[in-house]
Amino acid sequence: MSMIVLVSGRQVITEPSRAGPPLLHLTGIQKTFANGTVALRGVEFAAYAGQVHGLLGANGAGKSTLIKILCASIQATSGQMVWKGEEVAFRTPLEANRAGISTIHQDIPLVPTLSVLENVFLSKTGGFRHNARDRQVFRDLCDEVGYAVNPDALIQDLSIGARQMVCILQALSFGADLIVMDEPTASLAREERQVVYRTVRHLADSGKGLIFVSHFIDEIVALTDELTVLRDGSTVMHERTADVVEKDIAEAIAGKTVNALEHLRHERGTIRDDIVLDCTNLRSPGKLAPTNLTIRAGEVVGIAGLLGSGRSELMHVIFGADKHAEGEVRLSGKKMPRSTVAAVQSGMALVPEDRNQQAIVPTFEIWRNITLPHLDDTAKGGFLLQRAAEFARADRAIEQLNIKTDSPETFVTELSGGNAQKVTVARWLFGDVKLLLLDEPTAGIDVGAKADILALVRDLARQGMAVVIVSSEFEEILAVSDRVLVMRDGAVVAERPAGETDDHALILLAGANEKSNGHNGAETAGNESKIDA
Amino acid sequence: MLKSDWKRHFDLREAGVYYALILLVIMLGVFTSLSGRPAYLSATNLTNILYQSSMIGMMGVAMTVVLITGNFDLSVGSVAALGAAIVVGLAGPLGFWAAAAIALLACTGVGLLNGSIVQLLGINAFIVTLGTLTAIRGLVLILTNGRSLIVSTPEAKAQMVFFEGGKVPVQMALIVIGLVLVLWFATAFWRARRAGTEMPFSTIGGIIGGMLIVAIALLAGPELTVAKPVIYTGIYTLIVWAVLTFTTTGRRIYAVGGNPIASRLSGINVAGYKMAGFMLSSATAGFAGIMFGSRLGAVNPTALGGAELTVIAAAILGGTSLFGGAGSVIKTLVGALLLFTLTNGFNILNLGANYQGVIEGTVVVTAAAIYTVGGQRRKKAAG
Numbered sequence: 001m002s003m004i005v006l007v008s009g010r011q012v013i014t015e016p017s018r019a020g021p022p023l024l025h026l027t028g029i030q031k032t033f034a035n036g037t038v039a040l041r042g043v044e045f046a047a048y049a050g051q052v053h054g055l056l057g058a059n060g061a062g063k064s065t066l067i068k069i070l071c072a073s074i075q076a077t078s079g080q081m082v083w084k085g086e087e088v089a090f091r092t093p094l095e096a097n098r099a100g101i102s103t104i105h106q107d108i109p110l111v112p113t114l115s116v117l118e119n120v121f122l123s124k125t126g127g128f129r130h131n132a133r134d135r136q137v138f139r140d141l142c143d144e145v146g147y148a149v150n151p152d153a154l155i156q157d158l159s160i161g162a163r164q165m166v167c168i169l170q171a172l173s174f175g176a177d178l179i180v181m182d183e184p185t186a187s188l189a190r191e192e193r194q195v196v197y198r199t200v201r202h203l204a205d206s207g208k209g210l211i212f213v214s215h216f217i218d219e220i221v222a223l224t225d226e227l228t229v230l231r232d233g234s235t236v237m238h239e240r241t242a243d244v245v246e247k248d249i250a251e252a253i254a255g256k257t258v259n260a261l262e263h264l265r266h267e268r269g270t271i272r273d274d275i276v277l278d279c280t281n282l283r284s285p286g287k288l289a290p291t292n293l294t295i296r297a298g299e300v301v302g303i304a305g306l307l308g309s310g311r312s313e314l315m316h317v318i319f320g321a322d323k324h325a326e327g328e329v330r331l332s333g334k335k336m337p338r339s340t341v342a343a344v345q346s347g348m349a350l351v352p353e354d355r356n357q358q359a360i361v362p363t364f365e366i367w368r369n370i371t372l373p374h375l376d377d378t379a380k381g382g383f384l385l386q387r388a389a390e391f392a393r394a395d396r397a398i399e400q401l402n403i404k405t406d407s408p409e410t411f412v413t414e415l416s417g418g419n420a421q422k423v424t425v426a427r428w429l430f431g432d433v434k435l436l437l438l439d440e441p442t443a444g445i446d447v448g449a450k451a452d453i454l455a456l457v458r459d460l461a462r463q464g465m466a467v468v469i470v471s472s473e474f475e476e477i478l479a480v481s482d483r484v485l486v487m488r489d490g491a492v493v494a495e496r497p498a499g500e501t502d503d504h505a506l507i508l509l510a511g512a513n514e515k516s517n518g519h520n521g522a523e524t525a526g527n528e529s530k531i532d533a
Numbered sequence: 534m535l536k537s538d539w540k541r542h543f544d545l546r547e548a549g550v551y552y553a554l555i556l557l558v559i560m561l562g563v564f565t566s567l568s569g570r571p572a573y574l575s576a577t578n579l580t581n582i583l584y585q586s587s588m589i590g591m592m593g594v595a596m597t598v599v600l601i602t603g604n605f606d607l608s609v610g611s612v613a614a615l616g617a618a619i620v621v622g623l624a625g626p627l628g629f630w631a632a633a634a635i636a637l638l639a640c641t642g643v644g645l646l647n648g649s650i651v652q653l654l655g656i657n658a659f660i661v662t663l664g665t666l667t668a669i670r671g672l673v674l675i676l677t678n679g680r681s682l683i684v685s686t687p688e689a690k691a692q693m694v695f696f697e698g699g700k701v702p703v704q705m706a707l708i709v710i711g712l713v714l715v716l717w718f719a720t721a722f723w724r725a726r727r728a729g730t731e732m733p734f735s736t737i738g739g740i741i742g743g744m745l746i747v748a749i750a751l752l753a754g755p756e757l758t759v760a761k762p763v764i765y766t767g768i769y770t771l772i773v774w775a776v777l778t779f780t781t782t783g784r785r786i787y788a789v790g791g792n793p794i795a796s797r798l799s800g801i802n803v804a805g806y807k808m809a810g811f812m813l814s815s816a817t818a819g820f821a822g823i824m825f826g827s828r829l830g831a832v833n834p835t836a837l838g839g840a841e842l843t844v845i846a847a848a849i850l851g852g853t854s855l856f857g858g859a860g861s862v863i864k865t866l867v868g869a870l871l872l873f874t875l876t877n878g879f880n881i882l883n884l885g886a887n888y889q890g891v892i893e894g895t896v897v898v899t900a901a902a903i904y905t906v907g908g909q910r911r912k913k914a915a916g
Contacts, residue, residue: 321798344800352798359798361791363858372788373799379781427799 021085022046023178023209024070024101029079031065031233039065041233042079047178047209052200054224054241055213058253058418058446062233063213067182070211071103072096084177097123102171103180108163110170112156116149120170141169144206145199160307161192168199178209185214186443189307189472190507197223215446217246217253229253254448264479267458268498270298271482274332276434276466279318282327287313289491290327295435300457300467302481302498304474304506310490311470312353315437318468319343319350332434344373349428353439353470359424360412367394367408369423374431397426402452418449425453436460438469442476454480474503474510486510539734549903550851550864553896554871561878573881576753580763586873587762588613588821589840593847593865594770595817598777600848602810603790603857607662608647609818610840611669616640616822617832618673618682625685629692633823640819641812643669648808666841674834683831690830697827700758707750707757714743762824766866769817774862786810790857846897847872852904871896 024047031040040062047053057063068074069081072090081088083099090096093103110119120141121134135151142148147165155163164184171179181200185193200223204210214220220227221241229237229252237244237252277295282288288310295301305311317325320336320343329336331346343350352358361369371390376382378389394408401422405415412423421441428436438457442450457467457480471477477484478498486494486509494509541547558574565573572578592609599606616636623632647665651658684690718739725732750757777783788796789806797803826832850868853860872893879889 319798340797341800341802350798352795357792358794361788361795361858363787363791363854368784368788372784372796372801375781375784383780383782385779385781385784 020049022082023049023084025080025082027080027082029066029069029081030077031062031069031074032077039233040069040076042235043230043233044235044238045228046238047211048226049177049209050204050207051225052204052210052212052223054220054227055211055230056215056217056220056227056249056253057230058448061230061253061446063230064182064416065233066230067103067180067211067213070096070101070180097174097176100175100177101180102174102176102178104164104167104171104182104184106182106184106186108160108167110155110163110166113154115152115154116158116166116169117151119155119166120151120173122170123174137173138169141172144172145169146202147195147199159192161188161195164188164192164196165199168196168203172203176208178211179203180211180213182213183215184212185216185219187307192307193219217249220249221246250447253446264454264458265499267462268300268482270458270462270464272297272299272464276332277318277468278330278333280328280330282314282317282325282329284313284317284322284325287322287490288317288325289489291492293318293485293492295466295468297434297464297466298461299483300461300469300481302477302484303468303470303487304477304484304510305470305487306472306510309487309510311487312439313490314487314492315350315352315439315468315470318435319348319437321350347432347434348437349373349431349433349435350437351424351428351439351441353443355417355420355424356413359427360420362411362413365409365411366398366403366405366415366423367391369412370394370397370408370426370430373427377431393430397423397429400429401426401456418445421445422449422453425456433465436465436467438467440470440472442471442473450476474506478503478506539737542734542738545903546852549900550867550871553850553900554867554874557871557874557878561874561881564878565881568882570881570883573878576757578877578881580757580759582870582873582877583763584760585877586869587760587766588824589843589847589873590866590869591762591766591769592814592818592821592840592844593851593869594766594773594862595814596844597848597851597853597860597862597865598773598786599810599814600853600855601777601786601790601857601860602807603793604651604658604807604810605662605855606647606811606814607659607841607845608643608665608669609814609821609844610837610842611666611673612640612643612815612818613822613825613840614673614832614834614837615643615669615676616819617826617836618676618822618834620823621682621684621826621830621832622676624689624693629689629696629827632689633696636823637816637819640822641816644812644815645808647815648811651811652804652808670835670838677832677834679834681831681833684826693827693830697761697824700760701764702755702758703764704750704753704755704757707746711743711746711750714739714746716743718743765820765824770862770866777862787858790859792858843869843872846893849897850900852900854904868900 024045026043026045029040029043029045030038032038043062043066045066055063055066065074069076072093072095075089075091083101088099090099090101096103111122114122117134117138120138138151145165145168147169149158149162149165149169155166158166168179184196188196197219200210200212204225212220212224224241227237227239227241227244227249228235229249231253237249274297275294276297277293279291279293281290281292283290291314303311303314313322316322318329319340320329320338321340323338325338331348334346336342336346356362361372364372367390371378371393378393379385391408397403398405398408403415403419403422403426405419412420415423425438425441436457441453445453454476457469461467469477469480478501481498484496484498484501484506485492486496486506488510496505545552562574565571592613596606596609616639619636619639620629620632623635627635643665647658647662650656650661684693718736722732722736722740725736777786785796785801786806788799788801789803793803822837825837847869848860848865849855850871851861851864851866853865875893875896876889879886879892
């Protein structure tokens with residue numbers, strides 16, 4: 001069942017070599033925010049040189065807070081931090097950096113208009129903008145990592161995976177001894193992940209300490225030497241990876257037995273006769289090849305495809321958000337103009353891929369975000385706002401989707417990823433939605449929130465909604481869909497009933513093999529990767 | 534029971550502009566009475582400040598709407614001058630009302646042009662309106678042939694005086710408004726009390742505000758009068774505030790500025806709202822220009838040069854975000870009052886115009902600093 005791509009080198013570390021004291025040792029770390037939120041309630045954590053340490057936890061468990069404390073962008077309320085045998089309290093990220101802790105954040109803070117070389121040496125002081133020595137150092141770094149990238153390429157022209165690698169190079173250029181990676185693989189395609197895995201193992205073997213944060217349990221199991229699980233701000237598990245199995249880890253994260261997604265399969269077969277969506281010759285120059293698609297009420301169609309396969313483009317074209325699209329979209333028989341205003345009014349709903357950029361209004365609280373798409377329904381005469389009606393909707397959403405918050409007046413930007421994602425889904429629950437388009441609704445969120453959202457999808461289908469769901473997690477698609485479309489290079493390349501295929505077949509169809517190792521130098525790294533399905 | 538977040542309404546970031554105005558008025562009141570100059574806190578002087586700030590205040594309200602939608606309008610000063618030039622030039626031959634209608638139409642057209650270029654071609658609003666700022670000023674120079682215009686017939690002049698001049702007694706109106714506020718919020722108060730629900734802070738604020746208005750009206754006496762532009766600005770602000778606060782249109786205006794992509798994918802006509810913002814701004818500038826032209830019955834082709842900066846300063850003082858999605862027209866109005874209170878205070882204290890620029894600039898930057906630093910602290914607290 002595991003889809004992880006194993007990287008060689010793992011076998012070498014079956015017996016973790018704990019040479020000497022830990023590089024970093026945290027005891028009793030607590031953090032209480034000014035608004036009274038307790039994020040950490042006493043975390044115990046130790047990282048050793050030459051080891052990869054996995055850090056797991058549900059959304060809101062305190063992972064992000066712990067990382068912010070490690071890189072000193074916030075300070076712990078209490079607790080002890082020992083770095084290389086000395087008690088320390090870094091006040092600024094720069095101090096932590098100088099001491100040898102580099103953090104690679106999830107959102108990749110590089111300057112897109114500068115070159116790779118310039119980004120890697122961004123914080124270098126003095127000297128000219130370009131010099132030969134930098135290039136030599138850069139080449140050495142690339143050799144050290146076993147990854148090659150053109151130093152003169154602009155960051156904005158690189159794929160997300162390549163940018164992630166540049167971040168790693170940048171961290172190494174500081175001479176870091178401990179590298180903290182916050183969900184480095186969350187937004188990467190499969191082949192891009194392998195490059196990151198390989199690099200991580202390579203760095204560990206050369207004596208660096210690494211902290212690897214991830215939501216993917218299989219990834220953690222395959223890659224790390226030790227792992228720590230946080231739940232509700234405390235350490236609930238700290239084991240050698242070899243000593244635990246995936247089920248135990250999942251239980252530690254969720255705090256209860258997770259019954260995978262198997263049960264969803266039994267809820268298929270809610271398909272009705274009436275056609276909700278009918279697309280003919282739908283296309284967009286350079287993004288989407290001509291596509292025909294018919295979806296009935298109560299049907300869940302999964303779209304399996306890698307990043308850049310045209311899956312998001314298809315969603316946007318259906319929704320009328322792509323100005324250059326051509327072809328015909330009919331919703332319940334009615335021809336749709338190319339306009340998101342018309343799409344929403346006729347009963348389409350889109351949960352876009354990028355929550356923060358495309359779905360959430362950061363200046364709005366939960367309640368104002370939830371009522372935004374179908375605002376007219378809550379207003380008197382479709383014009384005069386009625387707070388009470390809006391709050392009633394927000395309260396219902398919070399209860400129904402189990403959104404963890406004190407009040408509907410919390411800003412969505414203050415919620416954890418999974419809860420914010422639930423808000424973006426909740427925005428569409430109370431209007432007259434016939435077709436729900438979900439673009440990666442479960443990316444980067446924890447197991448519990450994932451299960452909640454997928455169960456909701458099946459529930460909505462039973463009520464007669466047509467659903468299209470895009471996901472990089474093919475298991476999820478198989479669990480929740482009635483039918484699966486596979487996309488590659490902007491075209492639908494295969495269609496399968498969900499009951500008659502498996503994730504291995506989908507991976508092959510989606511092109512993981514043909515397109516693998518797309519990065520410069522990835523092939524040169526030697527250790528061949530293989531799929532372990 | 535009062536809602537637990539009532540303290541928030543009093544922090545520097547939320548209410549700073551009110552504190553600044555109150556502090557300034559008290560300081561000026563004390564200084565003038567100590568130094569034996571003409572009384573600062575007289576009804577005449579205060580209504581005078583209202584009159585002076587009404588035009589900038591009105592444009593500031595519209596500017597706030599543009600800023601909330603995430604855009605920027607530098608052209609308002611030139612557009613107001615265009616409105617003034619058209620109304621003064623055409624009032625003689627066509628009569629004042631027809632001339633005013635044409636001026637308003639022409640100015641709205643400039644807004645449509647601004648909005649179309651920004652939204653349909655996707656050029657930055659700063660650049661586009663910097664262009665129209667210059668081009669429209671040039672148009673005014675062409676229309677006036679570079680000379681001052683004076684309204685040509687006495688009938689038209691009389692109509693202008695009727696529109697802009699004269700004072701309106703407001704004591705009774707204020708008492709009525711105050712009583713309505715008190716009654717309205719008192720009902721809300723009792724209802725919430727009976728139902729046992731939390732009441733927002735605005736209930737208490739509304740009752741106290743209403744009482745204050747009645748008290749001021751009674752203290753000032755029946756000779757309390759204000760100029761017509763003050764009434765126009767008051768009514769205009771009230772309408773814009775009500776639309777922003779109580780209607781779906783207002784909510785969408787904030788959403789469009791807060792996150793245009795999310796708004797578009799939520800089925801909101803983003804380009805439409807943003808273009809409407811520009812049209813509102815230019816139309817309002819046109820109205821302000823008509824008031825300006827009517828005030829003197831004449832217009833100088835360089836009139837209102839730089840007015841856009843005062844307008845934007847008022848909006849910033851009122852805490853409007855330049856990044857869109859946040860702002861309050863009432864606070865912008867208070868911001869305009871603050872700026873003109875400063876000017877007025879300098880004149881009364883006879884401090885000389887040379888110092889004004891320095892102080893005004895300092896006040897604007899200080900205000901922006903308070904809003905920004907306050908905002909960061911809030912974000913940090915949220916983790």
